Amino acid sequence: MHACLRIIRDEHASLTSVLRALLAHLESSRHDGTPPDFALLRTMVFYLDEFPEKRHHAKESGLLFPKLRARTPLSRELIDRLDDDHALGERRIRDLEHALLAFEVLGDARRAAFTREADRYAGFYFEHMSLEERQVLPLAEKVLTPRDWSDLDDAFLANRDPFGARGPEALYEALYERIAAAMPGL
Numbered sequence: 001m002h003a004c005l006r007i008i009r010d011e012h013a014s015l016t017s018v019l020r021a022l023l024a025h026l027e028s029s030r031h032d033g034t035p036p037d038f039a040l041l042r043t044m045v046f047y048l049d050e051f052p053e054k055r056h057h058a059k060e061s062g063l064l065f066p067k068l069r070a071r072t073p074l075s076r077e078l079i080d081r082l083d084d085d086h087a088l089g090e091r092r093i094r095d096l097e098h099a100l101l102a103f104e105v106l107g108d109a110r111r112a113a114f115t116r117e118a119d120r121y122a123g124f125y126f127e128h129m130s131l132e133e134r135q136v137l138p139l140a141e142k143v144l145t146p147r148d149w150s151d152l153d154d155a156f157l158a159n160r161d162p163f164g165a166r167g168p169e170a171l172y173e174a175l176y177e178r179i180a181a182a183m184p185g186l
């Protein structure tokens with residue numbers, strides 16, 4: 001598999017795990033009638049904010065989608081919509097952060113509102129990733145040239161590890177490990 005496709009799929013898998021863990025933690029605290037671990041929820045929401053916004057979306061909207069647009073008129077509307085989702089994501093994650101802060105500061109009165117916001121964000125993001133995996137990545141495999149792939153693979157790999165163990169990618173991986181350690185089964 002091309003490095004570019006593998007990296008996109010791996011990153012989707014990490015984001016999916018964190019979204020599922022967030023919903024599962026919320027549900028178990030509701031079920032037990034105990035407050036959630038707010039530090040854990042903040043870490044998860046921070047990851048969902050930083051990682052897609054700063055890394056994942058930039059690679060898709062800045063590198064992959066322009067190549068697709070250059071090669072085919074197919075799926076233009078879909079790609080436009082996914083770009084719009086990337087732009088909208090910023091606003092949606094702010095809403096989620098605000099709802100979390102309200103839940104932490106005001107307590108149970110804001111639990112339902114945060115749960116609703118978390119469900120909405122997760123639904124939006126699951127659908128977004130699924131459209132990319134079911135439609136955009138297969139289209140890329142059909143229409144991109146060997147030269148396109150080598151450009152994309154080089155760019156994705158360079159983007160992935162700019163400063164080795166101390167680079168931003170390592171920081172996100174460490175953050176993911178922290179979330180995974182707090183959520184056995186992630």
Ligand SMILES: [Fe+2]
Nearest residue numbers: 057060082132
């Ligand atoms: Fe995306």
Ligand SMILES: [Fe+2]
Nearest residue numbers: 056060129132
């Ligand atoms: Fe994506």
